[in-house]
Amino acid sequence: MTQNTMQSQKSNLAKLLATENIQVLQNQVKTASFDVKDRVLTIPFFQHNDNNVIDMLIAHEVSHALHTPSKSWVDMKDRSDEFRSFVNVLEDTRIDKLIQKKYPGVVQNYLKGFDSLLKENFFGTKDRNLNDYSLIDRINLWYKSSKTLPITFKPKEKVFINAIEKLKTFKDVLKLAEDILGYCKEELKNAKQETVEIYTPVAEEGEKTDLNTEQSESKDVNDKLDAWVNKNTEVKDKPEKDKLTKTGQTGNGANGTTKLTAVTNEVFTDPKLFDLKKSSRAYAKLNQVYLKNLIIPTAKFISDNQKKYLETGKKFPTYKLGLQECEKKFTQFKNKSIPVVNYLVKEFEMRKNARLHARASNDKTGVIDPLKLHSYKFAEDIFKRITVVPNEKNHGMIFLLDWSGSMSNHLMPTVEQLLNLVWFVKKVNIPFSVYAFVNNNNDIDPKMKPFSSNNGELMVDQTTRLIQLFTHKLTKTQMLMSAKTLYTMAAYYADNYTRHNIFNSPSCEVPSPHGDYQLSSTPLDESLIAMDKIITMFKNQNKVDKTVLVCLTDGGANSLNGVVGSLGKEIHIKLGKNYVECNRWAITKELLTYLKKKHNIKTVGFYLVNNFKRLQHRIWHRPVNQIDKIKSIFNKEKVFADRESGYDVYYYVKSDLKVESSDLDKLTVDSKKSEIKRMFAKSMKGRLISRVLLQKFIKEVA
Numbered sequence: 001m002t003q004n005t006m007q008s009q010k011s012n013l014a015k016l017l018a019t020e021n022i023q024v025l026q027n028q029v030k031t032a033s034f035d036v037k038d039r040v041l042t043i044p045f046f047q048h049n050d051n052n053v054i055d056m057l058i059a060h061e062v063s064h065a066l067h068t069p070s071k072s073w074v075d076m077k078d079r080s081d082e083f084r085s086f087v088n089v090l091e092d093t094r095i096d097k098l099i100q101k102k103y104p105g106v107v108q109n110y111l112k113g114f115d116s117l118l119k120e121n122f123f124g125t126k127d128r129n130l131n132d133y134s135l136i137d138r139i140n141l142w143y144k145s146s147k148t149l150p151i152t153f154k155p156k157e158k159v160f161i162n163a164i165e166k167l168k169t170f171k172d173v174l175k176l177a178e179d180i181l182g183y184c185k186e187e188l189k190n191a192k193q194e195t196v197e198i199y200t201p202v203a204e205e206g207e208k209t210d211l212n213t214e215q216s217e218s219k220d221v222n223d224k225l226d227a228w229v230n231k232n233t234e235v236k237d238k239p240e241k242d243k244l245t246k247t248g249q250t251g252n253g254a255n256g257t258t259k260l261t262a263v264t265n266e267v268f269t270d271p272k273l274f275d276l277k278k279s280s281r282a283y284a285k286l287n288q289v290y291l292k293n294l295i296i297p298t299a300k301f302i303s304d305n306q307k308k309y310l311e312t313g314k315k316f317p318t319y320k321l322g323l324q325e326c327e328k329k330f331t332q333f334k335n336k337s338i339p340v341v342n343y344l345v346k347e348f349e350m351r352k353n354a355r356l357h358a359r360a361s362n363d364k365t366g367v368i369d370p371l372k373l374h375s376y377k378f379a380e381d382i383f384k385r386i387t388v389v390p391n392e393k394n395h396g397m398i399f400l401l402d403w404s405g406s407m408s409n410h411l412m413p414t415v416e417q418l419l420n421l422v423w424f425v426k427k428v429n430i431p432f433s434v435y436a437f438v439n440n441n442n443d444i445d446p447k448m449k450p451f452s453s454n455n456g457e458l459m460v461d462q463t464t465r466l467i468q469l470f471t472h473k474l475t476k477t478q479m480l481m482s483a484k485t486l487y488t489m490a491a492y493y494a495d496n497y498t499r500h501n502i503f504n505s506p507s508c509e510v511p512s513p514h515g516d517y518q519l520s521s522t523p524l525d526e527s528l529i530a531m532d533k534i535i536t537m538f539k540n541q542n543k544v545d546k547t548v549l550v551c552l553t554d555g556g557a558n559s560l561n562g563v564v565g566s567l568g569k570e571i572h573i574k575l576g577k578n579y580v581e582c583n584r585w586a587i588t589k590e591l592l593t594y595l596k597k598k599h600n601i602k603t604v605g606f607y608l609v610n611n612f613k614r615l616q617h618r619i620w621h622r623p624v625n626q627i628d629k630i631k632s633i634f635n636k637e638k639v640f641a642d643r644e645s646g647y648d649v650y651y652y653v654k655s656d657l658k659v660e661s662s663d664l665d666k667l668t669v670d671s672k673k674s675e676i677k678r679m680f681a682k683s684m685k686g687r688l689i690s691r692v693l694l695q696k697f698i699k700e701v702a
Helices: 003-018 051-067 081-102 106-119 135-144 155-165 170-199 211-232 263-269 298-315 317-359 370-375 405-427 476-495 524-542 587-599 612-618 624-637 673-701
Strands: 023-027 033-035 040-044 281-285 361-368 383-388 395-402 432-438 465-471 546-553 570-575 578-581 602-609 639-642 649-654
Touching (some): 003 023, 003 051, 023 281, 040 051, 081 263, 135 155, 135 170, 135 263, 155 170, 298 476, 317 405, 317 476, 395 405, 405 432, 432 524, 524 587, 602 612, 602 673
Parallel strands (some): 023 040, 281 570, 395 432, 546 602
Antiparallel strands (some): 033 040, 361 383, 570 578
């Protein structure tokens, strides 16, 4: 059994013992604690191999969590270490009795677990007479052993044992701890006085006492007293011998500097019990999302960029020509996309109808069919039938576009694919919304943060913004303007950060977009955190049953910086009711899994790669024969569908693959036969490759 599996099983055990679905967290702590408000039990990492020991300790900690008042130790912060030690022992006896009474099955765990610890000398009792221990230690060992050790108590001490049996509340524990501590102090005081009386020399009347002999005997008395104290109590601050008098000196302990504490109770903070090699954990909750501060509306996106283009075009003629050329190319692309969109619509409707037909069933109506009456003597089925088709679910789609710097090399084909998909969902009348994420504005007002930043929450990028590029609620004019603006921005970045001249003309350049919308890094995880709220809002507003989340990216997300208020290296994020371990590379996958489970959605990813080497970098951990097979598929179809990355399906797409219909519009009446043949063959090949992707996509979303 792996360590993680064992920890998971023991966490489930703690939940069962607690009789509620409490959160059970493990961390590098010395003792358990229970958050009453959030119902979170934190237990240490146990490294002991004996299941009885671990189960005993978990039962013990769960009982503490359920029965010990949460503020008990805080309220005693000003009390002495002695008193706290006595309270700890007595409270252990009370809560152990409660958990064993509720779950008789753990009695054997306590017996066997204690026996295992005793054999390993965890209590430091090896080769020692148990009855030589102080009263509080004998009480501790007596009850920890479930009353099996050969320990005896004086008649006076049995009064306290009877009182322990009657403990019901924590207040009872506090009162009894004071009584027992007072008794132990008095006993220690008397023992010191008796020891001094026995060993102090008494001079006869008129007899002179040898000073050296008296000092020697006094020193002998002190040594024997120290030996008794060391044997029966834990000496935290050894008294200076020259300060010890015949009657003892009042100090922090029992009339001296000796402190009365239960040395046998230190086992539960003994390093040998815990796995000290485990890294500290940081437990985090997802941040609250303020959509008003996060989302940039479509109207603002259009207005900001069009204003920037207008001002730039007036100042620089080359940019004005570039904008005109961009608009011309956009119009050509839009016209060429019509057959692609029609193809998508046809595929979608065919698959939708085929699924409905497969689900259809014939039922009897209970109404006699006159056309079947003639067969009533030899056939029982003379009733009319009706074909029943289950109600079709309403579709909805949310697109998330990666607007990071690494997208520059293939931003144009990505935007073209996105626009085709947007026009497709618009035509089939599916509710949709399209967002692009950016994080390039460091001058944001702190009051306008899109995410909360409380202790115990993820340290997210507060400069993250989601640009709402499209929604089904836009007018036709707004749709067109947003598409033109997006296409122009893609054209600017299409020349790989150089001259931004896709027209190969020094007199025709594309101006840069507004500063707030320039390429940045990749706050994908922040965007997925926001999707938790956005998906809920989208489904409620549009009465959508089946939602598909489509992410178009070219790589992984920025790594989150940790957890607010914690230095833990290992992050566990609360997703739903449970905490999930998330390293740097796993957060995106876990967030997608959480969104799918919570919202019952489908997730589709598009990862654009220049070549197979980039794809191989993402699947390096797979067997060699699988990688070779993936390479063959990718080289042939220019796309590979991966189902092991957190998405329902993740398409690795050749970044220069455009979703287009044909290039035959380039032919003229003067074209030669060979040119027509070559162009037709090229066009058909391109259409087939494009349609492989389209068919795969429609199959997932229909």
